[in-house]
Amino acid sequence: MGDDYPTLFRSEQMSLMQFLIPTEVAHDTVAELGELGNVQFKDLNPAVNPFQRSFVGEIRRTEEMARRVRFFESQIQKEKDVVPIRPLYDSASLVTVGPSAAHNIDELDVTLAAHETRLVQMNDSYKTLSERTRELVEARHVLRETAVFFEKAETQQTDIRTSFDDSSAPLLQHDDREQQYLSTVQFDLEFVAGTIDRTRISTFERVLWRVLRGNLYMNHTDITEPFIDPATGAETRKNVFIIFAHGDALLAKIRKVAESMGATLYPIDANADKRSDSLREVTARLEDLETVLYNTGVNRRSELVRIGEHLARWQDVVRKEKAIYETMNLFNYDVRRKTLVAEGWVPTRDLTMIHMALRHATEESGTSVVPILQELRTSKTPPTFTRTNKFTEGFQTIMDAYGIATYQEVNPGLFAIVTFPFLFAVMFGDIGHGLIILFAALYMIFQEKKWARQELDEIVGQFFYGRYIILLMGMFSVYTGLMYNDIFSKSLHIWHSGWDFLEAGSNGVSYALSNGHIYPFGVDPAWHGADNGLVFTNSYKMKMSVVLGVIHMTFALCLQLPNHIKFKRPLDIYANFIPQMIFLQSIFGYLVVCILYKWSIDWSTRDTEPPSLLNMLIAMILSPGKVDATAQLYRGQGFIQVVLLLLAVVCVPWMLCMKPYFQWKEMQKIQGQGYVGLGHRNGGPRESTDEVLEIEEEGNGRVIVEEMEEEHEQHDFSEVVIHQIIHTIEFCLGCISHTASYLRLWALSLAHAQLSEVLWSMTIEKFLGLSGIFGTIALVMVVVFWFSATVFILCIMEGLSAFLHALRLHWVEANSKHYQGEGYSFAPLSFAKLDEKE
Amino acid sequence: MASVIPVIFILAIVLGLMACGYLFVPKGPQQTTIRTAIMLTLASCYLMWMVTYMAQLHPLITPYRSTKGGESL
Numbered sequence: 001m002g003d004d005y006p007t008l009f010r011s012e013q014m015s016l017m018q019f020l021i022p023t024e025v026a027h028d029t030v031a032e033l034g035e036l037g038n039v040q041f042k043d044l045n046p047a048v049n050p051f052q053r054s055f056v057g058e059i060r061r062t063e064e065m066a067r068r069v070r071f072f073e074s075q076i077q078k079e080k081d082v083v084p085i086r087p088l089y090d091s092a093s094l095v096t097v098g099p100s101a102a103h104n105i106d107e108l109d110v111t112l113a114a115h116e117t118r119l120v121q122m123n124d125s126y127k128t129l130s131e132r133t134r135e136l137v138e139a140r141h142v143l144r145e146t147a148v149f150f151e152k153a154e155t156q157q158t159d160i161r162t163s164f165d166d167s168s169a170p171l172l173q174h175d176d177r178e179q180q181y182l183s184t185v186q187f188d189l190e191f192v193a194g195t196i197d198r199t200r201i202s203t204f205e206r207v208l209w210r211v212l213r214g215n216l217y218m219n220h221t222d223i224t225e226p227f228i229d230p231a232t233g234a235e236t237r238k239n240v241f242i243i244f245a246h247g248d249a250l251l252a253k254i255r256k257v258a259e260s261m262g263a264t265l266y267p268i269d270a271n272a273d274k275r276s277d278s279l280r281e282v283t284a285r286l287e288d289l290e291t292v293l294y295n296t297g298v299n300r301r302s303e304l305v306r307i308g309e310h311l312a313r314w315q316d317v318v319r320k321e322k323a324i325y326e327t328m329n330l331f332n333y334d335v336r337r338k339t340l341v342a343e344g345w346v347p348t349r350d351l352t353m354i355h356m357a358l359r360h361a362t363e364e365s366g367t368s369v370v371p372i373l374q375e376l377r378t379s380k381t382p383p384t385f386t387r388t389n390k391f392t393e394g395f396q397t398i399m400d401a402y403g404i405a406t407y408q409e410v411n412p413g414l415f416a417i418v419t420f421p422f423l424f425a426v427m428f429g430d431i432g433h434g435l436i437i438l439f440a441a442l443y444m445i446f447q448e449k450k451w452a453r454q455e456l457d458e459i460v461g462q463f464f465y466g467r468y469i470i471l472l473m474g475m476f477s478v479y480t481g482l483m484y485n486d487i488f489s490k491s492l493h494i495w496h497s498g499w500d501f502l503e504a505g506s507n508g509v510s511y512a513l514s515n516g517h518i519y520p521f522g523v524d525p526a527w528h529g530a531d532n533g534l535v536f537t538n539s540y541k542m543k544m545s546v547v548l549g550v551i552h553m554t555f556a557l558c559l560q561l562p563n564h565i566k567f568k569r570p571l572d573i574y575a576n577f578i579p580q581m582i583f584l585q586s587i588f589g590y591l592v593v594c595i596l597y598k599w600s601i602d603w604s605t606r607d608t609e610p611p612s613l614l615n616m617l618i619a620m621i622l623s624p625g626k627v628d629a630t631a632q633l634y635r636g637q638g639f640i641q642v643v644l645l646l647l648a649v650v651c652v653p654w655m656l657c658m659k660p661y662f663q664w665k666e667m668q669k670i671q672g673q674g675y676v677g678l679g680h681r682n683g684g685p686r687e688s689t690d691e692v693l694e695i696e697e698e699g700n701g702r703v704i705v706e707e708m709e710e711e712h713e714q715h716d717f718s719e720v721v722i723h724q725i726i727h728t729i730e731f732c733l734g735c736i737s738h739t740a741s742y743l744r745l746w747a748l749s750l751a752h753a754q755l756s757e758v759l760w761s762m763t764i765e766k767f768l769g770l771s772g773i774f775g776t777i778a779l780v781m782v783v784v785f786w787f788s789a790t791v792f793i794l795c796i797m798e799g800l801s802a803f804l805h806a807l808r809l810h811w812v813e814a815n816s817k818h819y820q821g822e823g824y825s826f827a828p829l830s831f832a833k834l835d836e837k838e
Numbered sequence: 839m840a841s842v843i844p845v846i847f848i849l850a851i852v853l854g855l856m857a858c859g860y861l862f863v864p865k866g867p868q869q870t871t872i873r874t875a876i877m878l879t880l881a882s883c884y885l886m887w888m889v890t891y892m893a894q895l896h897p898l899i900t901p902y903r904s905t906k907g908g909e910s911l
Binding site for chain 2: 387
């Protein structure tokens with residue numbers, strides 16, 4: 001290429017390169033190329049099942065490692081106290097290329113496996129210990145509560161004992177001893193004790209009552225603290241119950257019912273001493289368990305901290321390795337030359353860099369075989385690659401969102417750098433609001449480095465990505481604000497106004513006299529606050545929208561020319577570009593000229609009335625040639641308008657017929673010369689059958705995989721005609737509708753100005769006159785409200801709206817004049833972009 | 839003296855600035871971008887100024903206001 005530097009005007013020139021990589025260097029070469037991020041590899045094994053490709057084993061291993069890394073990450077996320085993860089730029093590096101690479105990866109695999117087993121073990125034991133702790137806590141509660149029951153029962157029992165005594169006293173001699181013995185025997189009622197969910201306790205009682213037919217005595221109390229399930233964190237509340245009954249059968253039934261209802265039974269001894277022994281034992285075991293649990297927790301945390309030191313690096317290495325092996329799966333193994341063959345798209349400008357990278361990779365790996373690079377000739381369309389920097393990236397992205405440019409066609413993103421913020425500003429024009437968004441953009445730009453490293457919120461991230469767009473939008477908005485003379489709905493009075501207001505007449509209306517001055521820069525402040533201010537402003541803004549719109553469309557139309565010239569389509573210049581330009585200019589260019597002309601005439605010196613331009617345009621089309629002498633804009637208007645109309649009318653059949661006619665002639669010429677292809681009846685090109693022969697020849701640079709050419713269009717004549725008809729109708733109707741569409745520039749700026757004025761007059765203006773401390777406080781509060789409404793409604797909401805409309809104008813009105821947008825974007829193997837994808 | 843001469847005068851200045859922008863931007867990877875940006879900015883700002891100026895050259899209506907509202911800022 002003749003030019004030394006890349007430009008944004010067209011996408012870069014790409015070459016299809018064939019890499020012959022010896023197997024020993026393959027891994028390191030791909031790693032080096034991935035760091036460079038300049039090669040998009042083609043898949044040379046499209047027919048092979050992903051499970052049958054050569055490097056499936058390595059990919060499986062890296063997947064295993066990736067799974068372990070993800071497991072660590074999730075464990076660290078779940079910790080309540082944040083475990084610090086050392087960021088990537090701060091981590092110790094791990095060498096993955098060169099002779100020690102394989103050893104390092106193996107070591108990493110082993111380390112990851114070891115960490116995983118340890119972590120899993122600790123998690124399991126923690127879980128088991130928690131379970132046991134829970135059981136012991138329940139047992140302790142049961143012991144405590146049942147103690148209360150027994151004490152109560154004991155006091156009741158002694159009451160019953162006394163009544164019993166009366167009837168059987170004469171039969172017994174050793175009253176005291178008997179009493180004691182009997183009390184202990186009588187007290188030895190069988191019982192079942194345990195815990196159950198609080199929600200089930202009433203059902204439990206009812207079921208037992210029915211099953212045992214009331215032959216039971218049940219008592220239960222709540223356990224005040226809830227139990228927390230360690231796995232899920234859910235809380236459950238339990239109750240302690242104790243059921244007294246006699247008879248083995250009944251007890252067995254009780255036990256079965258309890259188990260079915262999900263209660264846990266605990267063996268409690270009737271003897272108080274034994275119970276206090278159990279309590280002590282349980283408490284002791286509980287303390288031991290708590291210590292063990294605490295130690296396990298501490299160990300786990302220190303393990304996680306150790307993992308956190310290296311986690312970022314591991315993630316990076318594993319991701320890169322996986323990408324490398326996936327890319328290597330795209331290569332073809334050439335048995336005869338015993339090397340891997342790869343094909344990829346590379347920007348031609350970067351070829352020297354690729355050569356250097358390959359040499360660097362060989363040095364790193366320690367071998368002496370250098371991969372060979374060969375250029376291939378192909379007729380496939382290369383991907384579209386536009387080299388952007390942090391400033392132009394945003395603009396390119398918003399234009400790419402409509403469609404990726406065809407390979408090497410003129411890139412509208414270049415012009416959008418200025419036209420997009422400008423059209424936004426025409427709709428947004430206010431100095432104050434412009435300054436607000438300008439400062440917001442400047443703030444983001446100053447914090448660039450810091451914010452780029454952080455994980456930004458989705459919405460904040462979007463605004464941050466477009467910070468340079470917002471910067472330019474703000475700057476242009478300040479300019480258009482100066483033009484509209486609007487700052488927070490007030491106007492500035494910098495220069496001499498062109499109007500002097502007279503004393504108010506009897507009806508309270510004061511008129512203004514022109515003093516010959518023209519306000520040099522912007523709209524005269526006299527119009528602000530005038531009753532007919534909107535009449536002037538609307539006319540001015542509407543005409544400005546049409547002028548700007550026609551000029552923007554003409555500019556976009558002219559962008560067709562470089563495309564036609566570059567792709568050697570002279571027919572398109574004569575058959576498409578010229579008639580389109582004539583059609584657009586003869587009607588709408590004429591309108592713009594009339595607008596400017598009408599403004600430049602001093603109508604007080606003319607004897608004709610200034611005509612309405614809209615009526616003039618309609619009359620030009622509906623009744624050509626007839627121009628009323630009292631309403632004419634200039635002499636000879638009728639004749640000129642007829643000529644222009646005829647020109648426009650001629651362009652329509654010109655657009656419809658010229659291109660199909662010439663293409664038909666071409667087809668006739670080809671057929672007439674007798675070149676009928678072998679596969680002509682099928683309509684497609686021949687398939688190449690001499691692939692084997694090609695591979696035999698050394699270094700002849702033929703593409704290994706020859707695919708069917710999809711770009712070979714069917715030159716069916718009817719399709720060409722239909723295509724051209726659609727194109728013509730679209731253009732002609734589009735001219736009118738798009739010109740009217742530019743009136744949104746007026747509409748949105750009117751809405752913005754009105755909204756701003758309403759906000760001021762409804763808030764601050766009403767509170768300005770108040771005096772005293774109450775008035776001042778109220779004013780301050782209203783100012784705060786006014787400012788937040790300004791930021792949220794006028795800047796953010798209106799800003800987004802104007803952004804959308806300006807974007808639409810670019811996508812529909814401008815791009816339809818020249819843009820094809822049928823390309824696919826360049827997607828190189830790039831490690832830097834890997835983490836953006838996740 | 840409201841005339842179109844200032845418009846043409848400023849047009850000449852802007853065209854001169856655009857030519858300077860085209861000629862004096864140093865060669866480098868950003869040359870096209872900077873050139874295009876400067877020229878488009880000058881052109882669009884001039885256009886908007888020109889339209890605003892010409893709209894007020896020979897206005898067809900005069901402003902009036904009912905004296906309830908005072909002078910604006």
